[in-house]
Amino acid sequence: MDIFGIPIQALLGQLMLGIVNGSFYAVLSLGLAIIFGVLKIVNFAHGAFFMLGAFTAFLLAQYMGLDYWVTLLVAPLLVAAFGMVFEFLFLRRLYGLDPIYGLLLTFSLVLVLEGGFRVAFGSSGQPFATPEQLRGTINLGFMILPLYRGFVIASALLVCLATWFVIERTSLGASLRAATERSELTQAFGINVPRLITLTYGVGVGLAAFAGVLAAPIFHVNPSMGSSLVIIIFAVVVIGGLGSIMGAIVTGLGLGVVEGFTRVFYSEFSSTIVFLVMVLVLLLRPAGLFGREEG
Amino acid sequence: MPAKHSFKTLALSSALLGLGGFTSAMASEGYSDGVVRIGVLTDMSGIYTDLSGEAAVEAVRMAVEDFGGEVDGVPIEVLHGDHRNRADTGASRAREWYNNDGVDMINDLSNSGVALAVAAVADELQRHAIVNSSSNIGLTNDYCSPFVTHYTYDAYSLAQGTGQSIVEDGGDTWFFLTVDFAFGIGLEEQVSQVVRNAGGQVVGAARHPLDTTDFSSYALQAQASGAEIIGIASTGADAINAINALAEFGVTPDQRPAALLLWYDDIVSLGLETAQGLMLTNAFYWDANDQTREFSQRFYERTGRMPNMAHAGNYSSTMHYLRAVEAAGTDDATAVSEKMRELEINDFFASGGYIRPNGRMVHDQYLWEVKSPEESEYDYDFLRLLATIPGEDAFQPLEESTCHLLNGN
Numbered sequence: 107m108d109i110f111g112i113p114i115q116a117l118l119g120q121l122m123l124g125i126v127n128g129s130f131y132a133v134l135s136l137g138l139a140i141i142f143g144v145l146k147i148v149n150f151a152h153g154a155f156f157m158l159g160a161f162t163a164f165l166l167a168q169y170m171g172l173d174y175w176v177t178l179l180v181a182p183l184l185v186a187a188f189g190m191v192f193e194f195l196f197l198r199r200l201y202g203l204d205p206i207y208g209l210l211l212t213f214s215l216v217l218v219l220e221g222g223f224r225v226a227f228g229s230s231g232q233p234f235a236t237p238e239q240l241r242g243t244i245n246l247g248f249m250i251l252p253l254y255r256g257f258v259i260a261s262a263l264l265v266c267l268a269t270w271f272v273i274e275r276t277s278l279g280a281s282l283r284a285a286t287e288r289s290e291l292t293q294a295f296g297i298n299v300p301r302l303i304t305l306t307y308g309v310g311v312g313l314a315a316f317a318g319v320l321a322a323p324i325f326h327v328n329p330s331m332g333s334s335l336v337i338i339i340f341a342v343v344v345i346g347g348l349g350s351i352m353g354a355i356v357t358g359l360g361l362g363v364v365e366g367f368t369r370v371f372y373s374e375f376s377s378t379i380v381f382l383v384m385v386l387v388l389l390l391r392p393a394g395l396f397g398r399e400e401g
Numbered sequence: 402m403p404a405k406h407s408f409k410t411l412a413l414s415s416a417l418l419g420l421g422g423f424t425s426a427m428a429s430e431g432y433s434d435g436v437v438r439i440g441v442l443t444d445m446s447g448i449y450t451d452l453s454g455e456a457a458v459e460a461v462r463m464a465v466e467d468f469g470g471e472v473d474g475v476p477i478e479v480l481h482g483d484h485r486n487r488a489d490t491g492a493s494r495a496r497e498w499y500n501n502d503g504v505d506m507i508n509d510l511s512n513s514g515v516a517l518a519v520a521a522v523a524d525e526l527q528r529h530a531i532v533n534s535s536s537n538i539g540l541t542n543d544y545c546s547p548f549v550t551h552y553t554y555d556a557y558s559l560a561q562g563t564g565q566s567i568v569e570d571g572g573d574t575w576f577f578l579t580v581d582f583a584f585g586i587g588l589e590e591q592v593s594q595v596v597r598n599a600g601g602q603v604v605g606a607a608r609h610p611l612d613t614t615d616f617s618s619y620a621l622q623a624q625a626s627g628a629e630i631i632g633i634a635s636t637g638a639d640a641i642n643a644i645n646a647l648a649e650f651g652v653t654p655d656q657r658p659a660a661l662l663l664w665y666d667d668i669v670s671l672g673l674e675t676a677q678g679l680m681l682t683n684a685f686y687w688d689a690n691d692q693t694r695e696f697s698q699r700f701y702e703r704t705g706r707m708p709n710m711a712h713a714g715n716y717s718s719t720m721h722y723l724r725a726v727e728a729a730g731t732d733d734a735t736a737v738s739e740k741m742r743e744l745e746i747n748d749f750f751a752s753g754g755y756i757r758p759n760g761r762m763v764h765d766q767y768l769w770e771v772k773s774p775e776e777s778e779y780d781y782d783f784l785r786l787l788a789t790i791p792g793e794d795a796f797q798p799l800e801e802s803t804c805h806l807l808n809g810n
Contacts, residue, residue: 116625123617221446229450230638233672236649243651249621252649324649325614326642326670330448334612369607369618374581377610 112370119249120366126255128362129262130317134335135342135354136266137313140273143349144286144306147197148205150212152339153332154219155311158185159318160327161223164232174237174323182315189311190304197307198300216333223329231328258320265316266355269309273351282306341384347397357395431731432475433503439465439719440504442491442519443534444511445483448612448638451666453511453534453711456704460712461508463700464719472727480504484515486611491515495522495530505529505732506722509715513537513584520549527734531722533714536662537587538797541761545804547738552762553714554684556584558795559661560591562682562768565599566788567630567659573601576628578619578643580635581608588634588661604628613639616646623647629656636662641670648675665709668771668783676783677773684766685710685750686784692749707781717750718762754792759804766795 134156141149162184163177172180192215200207240254273279284292285299293299318332325331342361346353361380368379387395441461443453458481465477480502484491491512498504499522507523510516511534523530524546532540532549536556540549575596579585585608593603605626607619620643623631633643640660647658660667663681687697687707696716700708708716725740726732746754751764769784777783799807 113625116621119621119625120618123621126617127615224446224450228666228670229446229448229454230452230641230666230670233670233675250624250651252651254649255617324617324645326638326645328638330612330638331614334614366618370622373607373609373619 110371115248116370117367120370121363122246122249122251123255124363124366125359126258126362127365128359129259130321130335130358131339131342131362132266132355132358133262133313133317133320134339135346135358136269136351137310137317138339138343139346139349139351139354140269140313141307141310142343143351144282145193145197145201145208145303146205147200147208147212148340149310150209150336151215151219152212152310152314153334153336154216155185155189155314155332156318156321156335157223157327157329157332158188158219159315160234160322160325160331161227161232161318161329162315163319163322164234164327167234168232178316178319181319182312185315185318186308186312190308193304193307198304216336220329220333227329229328229330231326231331234322234327236323254323258324261320262317265313269313270351270355338380341380345380345384345387345394347394350394350396350398353394353396431729431733432473433505433732435475436503437472437475437477437723437726437732438498438502438504438506439477439479439722440495440498440502440507441479441481441509441715442484442494442498442507442515443481443509444486445481447486449486449511449534449636451670452637452664452709453509453715456700456706456708456712457509457511457534457715459704460700460708460715461719463703464716464723468720468723472723472732473730475732477723484510484512484519486512486515488512488514488518492518492522495519496526499523499526499528505726505734505737506531508719508722509534509711511535511711513587514582516540517544517583520544520546523548529722529734529737531718533718534711535584537583538591539583539587541757541759541797542803545759545802545806547760547806548734549760550718550741550756550762551760552718553710554682554766555761555796556588556591557797558684558766558790559588559682560595561795562766562790563659563661563680564592564595564632566680566768567657568596568599568601572630572657572659573599574628575601575603575630575632576623576626577603577606577632577634578616578623579606579608580611580613580639582611584636585634589632592632592634592661609635609639611639614642616643617650619643620646620650624650624656631656631658633658633660634662636664637667641667644671644675644679664711665707665783669781673772673774673777673783676771679771680787681769681771681784682766682790683710683769683784684764685713686767686769686786688782688784689767689786690749696749713750717746717748720748721746757799758806759799759802761796761802763792763796765792766790 138152159181162181166172166177236254240257243250243252281297285302289299342357346357368376441458443457444450482494506529508531510532513535516532516535530549532551533553538555538557540551577589579589607622633640668676725737729736729740742756754764756762768788770787
């Protein structure tokens with residue numbers, strides 16, 4: 107059976123790949139949405155933290171001989187710690203100022219990190235082996251799916267849902283949301299808001315690094331691996347509705363699929379389609395698909 | 402008439418009186434602003450940094466030092482700049498260098514889009530440009546110029562090398578994964594032509610943007626095409642990601658990837674485990690003979706890496722340019738251009754190399770195969786020579802060139 111001259115099997119295959127890519131978008135845009143929601147900072151360094159996650163995993167594996175599964179846990183924690191130090195030392199000073207300052211600071215961090223890694227490791231990247239247990243493929247009938255990609259979907263969804271659950275359904279999440287909306291009042295209840303903010307930034311950054319470790323065996327570890335993604339991630343967050351947690355997850359997955367289909371029908375357009383969707387959404391629903399109109 | 406006579410006498414007597422001083426004054430007079438300036442315009446921060454970048458600048462510096470740092474007592478200066486893989490940035494930098502900074506020759510020129518743009522500026526301002534790191538054969542066809550030299554390789558030589566060998570080996574249905582700009586499209590066209598001429602068939606192509614990370618959907622399209630050979634018409638990080646994706650999706654063993662422009666550095670990046678068995682056409686390999694090893698060792702000591710063909714080409718072409726300047730006794734672009742096309746190139750990079758009127762440097766190309774991890778005996782021992790393609794076969798026959806400088810065009 108064909109749809110527009112493309113066999114349905116090929117379309118199903120692309121749907122699957124779209125979900126894989128969408129999983130990355132979801133984890134990354136989730137982190138970005140959380141950071142924006144709480145800190146009101148446009149974290150331009152998100153792609154750089156993604157790259158940093160992949161490189162940290164690479165270095166841990168290369169020089170300390172750590173197992174992939176250990177790096178999947180340790181690398182995001184290390185990068186999150188780095189992010190929290192960055193927030194504590196620099197970012198903190200910019201709260202309440204024009205958002206452009208936060209944007210400039212995080213963008214400069216991108217330049218420093220990418221430049222540094224390029225000098226140290228070159229631009230063509232480092233090989234990163236797929237973990238032993240996840241090599242090989244499974245035949246889904248309509249396509250051959252590498253096991254590792256299946257693992258990416260599962261773990262990304264799990265992490266997204268867990269994050270959503272913590273924010274929306276636990277008391278920690280409730281304090282966080284309270285701090286977002288009425289920070290002084292929350293502090294009056296004895297909650298340490300600055301610490302909560304640092305922690306939030308750490309979680310957002312950790313999510314980016316986690317996506318980076320997941321991506322390392324697929325995309326090859328190189329200094330610019332984040333910069334090509336970050337623009338799309340911004341679009342995802344804007345389409346989903348700035349600061350909306352569920353919006354980021356659903357839109358991330360959805361846009362991955364849309365992009366995948368575009369590759370089949372008109373490949374040259376695949377890097378543009380996300381932005382076309384963004385334009386349409388902003389015209390029709392300026393607050394994004396899941397965002398609430400302020401006012 | 403008397404005026405003419407007196408001029409003759411004057412010239413003769415002054416020549417006789419101060420022959421030595423006069424000629425040495427001539428020597429530096431032949432050089433614009435008393436310096437020979439070479440600009441290395443390359444990708445210092447983007448996707449092609451590893452292929453040329455800082456190491457390309459170092460290769461040119463080495464050539465200048467080996468030449469003695471001066472021509473006819475005139476010092477040689479090396480500048481470098483980043484084109485950021487943008488044709489407009491490259492062209493405006495070139496214009497600035499030629500017009501304001503007295504640059505006589507621009508070398509390297511990675512990225513075909515940039516190379517074509519800079520070649521146009523060089524032609525307009527009548528200054529030299531030598532292209533080592535990019536492949537578009539437009540440079541020696543519609544956009545040829547007496548001041549532009551295409552030195553190391555081009556899309557035609559890649560097609561003749563890798564493309565032809567694979568077709569001869571029985572791989573006659575092709576699908577292309579092509580990077581969507583001048584370089585990729587030019588390479589796809591060249592290889593398609595070779596495939597069709599040999600009776601093969603091109604069943605399709607997918608075009609992707611420069612610097613694509615995710616090739617899975619293209620891998621799937623390649624798989625669905627049923628083609629025996631997946632021609633990868635991209636290079637650097639794009640080619641690496643494409644090869645990885647093809648390996649991951651199990652495209653082999655029924656289908657084989659063919660990297661049409663694989664650099665030595667790409668193999669370092671891929672690792673022998675993934676890269677083994679790939680064929681590549683390269684004009685230079687560090688471990689080919691004693692001469693290449695000698696150069697590469699010196700290069701390694703300065704840069705911490707082995708040179709690839711573009712680095713070697715940057716060195717060799719700078720040497721050739723300087724020799725031509727010396728022979729012409731001036732840095733005047735037209736005179737140097739004539740000398741460059743007249744002198745033969747014999748060094749570790751090329752033997753009996755020569756530059757055709759359309760700017761194509763003709764020299765042997767080599768088809769290599771990547772060794773398996775077991776076959777690799779020492780550091781950087783990556784390639785095995787499969788065939789030598791004589792320069793005359795490797796490059797586009799002159800009668801096919803559409804260059805306006807050739808008779809009949």
